[in-house]
Amino acid sequence: MKDPALVVAGMATLSAGTYAFRLSGPLLRQRITVPPRITKLLESAAVVLLAALVATTALTEGHGFAGYARPAGVLAGGVLAWCKAPFLVVVIAAAATTAVLRVLGVP
Amino acid sequence: MGSIYRTLPSGVLRDIALACLAVWFTGLSYGAIAVASGLPLWVPAAQSVLVLAGASEFLFIGIVAAGGNPFAAALAGLLVNARHLPYGLALPDVTGRGWRRLLGSHVMNDESVVFALAQDDQDRKSAAYWACGLGVLLCWPAGAVLGGLAGGAITDTSAFGLDAMFPAVILALIMPALRDRATRRTAAAGAAIALAAAPFLPAGLPVLLALGAVALAQVRR
Numbered sequence: 001m002k003d004p005a006l007v008v009a010g011m012a013t014l015s016a017g018t019y020a021f022r023l024s025g026p027l028l029r030q031r032i033t034v035p036p037r038i039t040k041l042l043e044s045a046a047v048v049l050l051a052a053l054v055a056t057t058a059l060t061e062g063h064g065f066a067g068y069a070r071p072a073g074v075l076a077g078g079v080l081a082w083c084k085a086p087f088l089v090v091v092i093a094a095a096a097t098t099a100v101l102r103v104l105g106v107p
Numbered sequence: 108m109g110s111i112y113r114t115l116p117s118g119v120l121r122d123i124a125l126a127c128l129a130v131w132f133t134g135l136s137y138g139a140i141a142v143a144s145g146l147p148l149w150v151p152a153a154q155s156v157l158v159l160a161g162a163s164e165f166l167f168i169g170i171v172a173a174g175g176n177p178f179a180a181a182l183a184g185l186l187v188n189a190r191h192l193p194y195g196l197a198l199p200d201v202t203g204r205g206w207r208r209l210l211g212s213h214v215m216n217d218e219s220v221v222f223a224l225a226q227d228d229q230d231r232k233s234a235a236y237w238a239c240g241l242g243v244l245l246c247w248p249a250g251a252v253l254g255g256l257a258g259g260a261i262t263d264t265s266a267f268g269l270d271a272m273f274p275a276v277i278l279a280l281i282m283p284a285l286r287d288r289a290t291r292r293t294a295a296a297g298a299a300i301a302l303a304a305a306p307f308l309p310a311g312l313p314v315l316l317a318l319g320a321v322a323l324a325q326v327r328r
Contacts, residue, residue, distance in 0.1 A: 007150065010177025014167055015157035017185040023212040025195015026202055039199070043224065045321045046197035047284045048297035049190050050221055050277050052317030055298035057162075058274040060305045066270075073271035074278060081279040087122040091129065094275030098268030 067107035073098030114234035119226070123235065126218050127242035129272040133161060134250020136269070139257060140165075144172035148255040155251035159244065160216060163187040166310055187311035193318065194220045199229060201236040214240025217273075221280040289324070296320035 034042070058074040060066055077094030085093075112120070134155065141151035146168055154164045163184035170180035194215060201223050202211025219240035226232045285291045297317030304313035 007171055007177045010167070010171065010181040011150070011154060011157070013178060013181035014154075014163065014184040014188075017181070018158055018160055018163065018188040018191065019213060021185075021188055021191040022195060022215045023209075025192050025198070025215075026200065026208055026212055029196060029198075029200065041321065041325070042193070042197040044284075044290050044293060045193055045318055046220065046224060047281050047290055048294050048317050048321050049193060049314060050217065050281050051285070051294035052297045052301035052314045053190075053217060054274045054278045054281070056301050056305050056313055058271070059302060063306045069268070070265075070271050070274075073268055074274045077271070077275035078278050078282075081282040087279050088125055090279040091125060091272055091275050094271045095268035098271040099266065100268075102266065102268065 069098045069101035069106045072101055072106070111234045111238045114230050115238060119222070119231075119235060120238065123222060123239045123242055126222070126239060126276050127246040129269070129276055130161070130218065130243050131246040131250040132269050133273065134247045135254035135257070137161065137165060137168075138251035138254025140254075141168045141172070141251075142255045142258050144168065146172055148252070151251045151255055152248065155248040156244075158184070158188075159213065159247060160184075160188050160191075161247065162310070183309060183311075186309055189311060190314055191215055198223055198236070199232065201233040203233075211237070211240070214244050216240065216243055217277060218243055221277055225280045225283060293320050293324045296323065 054074070058066070058071045073094040073096075076097040077090045080093055081087075081090045115123075137155070138148070138151045142148055150171075151164070151168065154167065158164050158167075166187055167177075167180045167184045170183060171177055195212070198215075198220060202208045202215075214237070219236050222239040223232045223236035226235045281294070285294060297320035300319055301313040301317045304316050308316075
């Protein structure tokens, strides 16, 4: 680490900016009356963001492909969740599938 | 907040505990990686409390440890965290007012948001949000510090498939919303946009571009 003061300034920027993102949503919602149709739209927007987060964290690492083991595990968890398996089963099955595939030599 | 236990069914609390455990494990690898890449322990420790957003912290320490400019690292992290703004817009008032909102906004993360969205009524949304948010506020720094102290012993959590846990947690929790056909289509389109953009754009931006699918769905209607 070259310059601690500069790193602290970077950390402060990231912390403050992230908090500003977090606080502005609830503050804006308080100021404006949101019609029910828009409420539904915003909620679906959150689901779309989360789905995109699932896709990118499952399939990519940096700018490349994450390998087969991780998405296979997430897919196994997804199928179980679709079949209404308990949350615990879904999450453990995802991790276990990925771990077993890696033991078997799948990247 | 004392009513969390009375408001939430024990099953939801157990699920939140498991999600927090997954966060703790990820925190272990975060602290270990930060220290192993040459940063002092106070960097991941302070970040884990003050930033409290895993992906952006990994990115920040990655850039700084590689000798990059800390402000460039902060901007990259902020891009990753910009999704918290639409999260806050999407949630009904789960934080409460006054000082509760100040703390409640800080504990907004992927897990607390998704647990809140998965509940049916307003009281349960709020209780699930706080339970998960505070759980992550404890587990993430605890994991990061322990991982940093343990150092090189635990840098590779991928051997246990732990990297598959985060996407599986989120996927399991948005599944009820995905049973609605229109939502499922929009979510799939959004995921496709993010994946197509991921090789070319900096981290965080692909996920935000997925919101384009929401706009497209509106136009088509």
